[in-house]
Amino acid sequence: MTRITRAHVLVALVAAALCVPAAGISSGNGLPTTIGKGEGQLNLVAWEGYTQPQWVKPFQNATGCQVHAKYAGSSDEMVTLMRQGGGSQYDMVSASGDASLRLIYGKDVQPVNPALIPDFKNFIPALQSPPHNTIGGQHYGISLQWGPNTLIYNTTKVKPAPTSWSALYSAKYKGKVTVPDNPIQIADAALYLSKTNSSLAIKDPYELNQKQFDAAVSLLKGQKPLIKKYWALASDEIDLFKNGDAVIGASWPYQTNTLVAAKVPVKDLIPKEGATGWADTWMLSAHAKHPNCAYQWLKWVSTPKVQAQQAIYFGETPANTKACAVMDKLSKGSAAQYHCGASAAYFDSIKFWKTPVADCGNGQKNCMDYTKWQQAWTQLKG
Amino acid sequence: MLGPPLLAFAIVYLASLVALFISSFWAVDPFTTEIVRHWNLDNYRTIFQSSAYRTIALRTIGIAAAVTLTDAVLAFPFAYFMARIARPRSRAVLFVLVLLPLWSSYLVRVYIWRLILNENGVLNWTLRKLGLPAAHLAYSNWAVWLTFSYVWLPFMILPVYGALERIPESLVEASRDLGAKSFQTFRRVVLPLALPGVVAGSIFTFALTLGDYVTPMLAGGSSSQFIGNVVYGSVGIANNVPFAAAFAAIPLAVMAVYLLIARRMGAFEAM
Numbered sequence: 001m002t003r004i005t006r007a008h009v010l011v012a013l014v015a016a017a018l019c020v021p022a023a024g025i026s027s028g029n030g031l032p033t034t035i036g037k038g039e040g041q042l043n044l045v046a047w048e049g050y051t052q053p054q055w056v057k058p059f060q061n062a063t064g065c066q067v068h069a070k071y072a073g074s075s076d077e078m079v080t081l082m083r084q085g086g087g088s089q090y091d092m093v094s095a096s097g098d099a100s101l102r103l104i105y106g107k108d109v110q111p112v113n114p115a116l117i118p119d120f121k122n123f124i125p126a127l128q129s130p131p132h133n134t135i136g137g138q139h140y141g142i143s144l145q146w147g148p149n150t151l152i153y154n155t156t157k158v159k160p161a162p163t164s165w166s167a168l169y170s171a172k173y174k175g176k177v178t179v180p181d182n183p184i185q186i187a188d189a190a191l192y193l194s195k196t197n198s199s200l201a202i203k204d205p206y207e208l209n210q211k212q213f214d215a216a217v218s219l220l221k222g223q224k225p226l227i228k229k230y231w232a233l234a235s236d237e238i239d240l241f242k243n244g245d246a247v248i249g250a251s252w253p254y255q256t257n258t259l260v261a262a263k264v265p266v267k268d269l270i271p272k273e274g275a276t277g278w279a280d281t282w283m284l285s286a287h288a289k290h291p292n293c294a295y296q297w298l299k300w301v302s303t304p305k306v307q308a309q310q311a312i313y314f315g316e317t318p319a320n321t322k323a324c325a326v327m328d329k330l331s332k333g334s335a336a337q338y339h340c341g342a343s344a345a346y347f348d349s350i351k352f353w354k355t356p357v358a359d360c361g362n363g364q365k366n367c368m369d370y371t372k373w374q375q376a377w378t379q380l381k382g
Numbered sequence: 383m384l385g386p387p388l389l390a391f392a393i394v395y396l397a398s399l400v401a402l403f404i405s406s407f408w409a410v411d412p413f414t415t416e417i418v419r420h421w422n423l424d425n426y427r428t429i430f431q432s433s434a435y436r437t438i439a440l441r442t443i444g445i446a447a448a449v450t451l452t453d454a455v456l457a458f459p460f461a462y463f464m465a466r467i468a469r470p471r472s473r474a475v476l477f478v479l480v481l482l483p484l485w486s487s488y489l490v491r492v493y494i495w496r497l498i499l500n501e502n503g504v505l506n507w508t509l510r511k512l513g514l515p516a517a518h519l520a521y522s523n524w525a526v527w528l529t530f531s532y533v534w535l536p537f538m539i540l541p542v543y544g545a546l547e548r549i550p551e552s553l554v555e556a557s558r559d560l561g562a563k564s565f566q567t568f569r570r571v572v573l574p575l576a577l578p579g580v581v582a583g584s585i586f587t588f589a590l591t592l593g594d595y596v597t598p599m600l601a602g603g604s605s606s607q608f609i610g611n612v613v614y615g616s617v618g619i620a621n622n623v624p625f626a627a628a629f630a631a632i633p634l635a636v637m638a639v640y641l642l643i644a645r646r647m648g649a650f651e652a653m
Contacts, residue, residue, distance in 0.1 A: 074619065076619045076620060077618060077619045079621070080618060080619055080620070080621040083621060084621075175518065224604060224605075227603075227604040228521050228603060228604065229521045229602075229603050229604055230604055232599070239496075239500075240521075243500040243501055243502050243503065243520075244500070244501035244502045245500050245501045245520050245521060374620060378434060378612075378615075379432065379433075379434040381434075381604070381605070381607060382434045382437050382438065382605055382607065
């Protein structure tokens, strides 16, 4: 039994502080101020494509921390994995905005000290203390990457090229459509309705009253007969496009990149209605067994080179502005393609995933909370 | 001699079933997803009142029944040939052929069907060469039914073979001597004696389909959720173990009834 609890760490810190006062360990708020020796292991819950050998292998060689990653298909799965087995099974999670607050308020993750991450000061301002991972000045994790959810289509089968999300709701491609198997899809329908049905007056696709929610769900009910398959893992969607079972769908840029590399004629775009998106954070479990390796990992994935590698591999935008130059070095034009170092205006145009709660933000508490979203999604899929 | 294994059976198997049953009457806190141990029937109420869960339960039982019927129809002539017509040598070859697929991983066999049925797959390639219209079977309940029927077929063939092999030749001869035609002999002598074998096989095909969630997930389409998928999602995604336990009690109840009927039809003597 070598489980390290916070009490153990605290006792060790106090003991160390008493023995070697010169070591620089003095933390008023309980956060570490130095990174200790690695524990030899690091267990991660990650999105598919976030732990590629090209940046994991050098990390393992440099730090001696062996990385074990488990892919999760949705934010719900991430939250569940982080809570299973008392929460000590995994050290870190690459949580999106719709999971991060649930993890913070559920006390599943602990604050980290950004002063230990040298590249933190190079992050775009919007991602240094974003509301989805920083509460009351405490940083519950370090931002990683962000990007939009896109509309993907097969260029030889879908003509003319789509410009609107309406392509996913019209019968033209019946039986050839695929969308994520994820309750947060309701927000995509709500975003579309916010631009096409002004009588509903949807302002925020994550803050929906009963009437707006019902309209979004009924739009998705009408979409169901058009769906070939609700994809759970990115690799499922890749298979569907590769084998011709789907020709249009909702996607991440990662699938497009992988398919293009496999010479499948696909393209993606942000339709005219705009897009939902994600802003991911590496968060540290409240019961992490390998906190030193975790800090090493935070440091590593924030460096310009790794940020650039991951951005290009997955097709997303790095938080670190220093990564833009590296991106262009690795693949010419990629910095502009993925809006590296983007303006605040572009950042704000994406409706980032967040957990729907009853509090609508306008003083009323009549919005549908996430439990309702999950129930509606289960009923919808049948 | 029987004591220790029986004890292990009681603890490992029966105790976990009891634990499952008890936890199905608990609830979870919606925000923290901690289990709340206060007795209630809400989980069962949700299952019986929601049309979505009813549809999923009926779909699971329906496809399990369809798979069982398909396998019985496919397995009977095959087993009959093996047991009563084939020579010992070709019988051995047939045995190997039946068992060979079991040597490969279950997942491989499911993915094979995905490759066969998908839009640019083997099936459509063949159809196109023959000038026939393409089939759109991939990612549908048809694909689920086909995959299950293929994967569980050996589990039907073997018990049916066993039952057919045990029918004494003298009974068939006696029937013939008494003037019965071959079809009459088959219908009134062979079939009734082989029926317990078919029922025994059906226990495998029915129970295995009822409890599976991998094939619906991989081969299924937009309306292919099984009871197992809801259980998997409730545990792995929503962290609602009590609800999963309640839904898992349904196949348990269905199987209990099925086994009682099977026992009355003499299936346990044929195993």
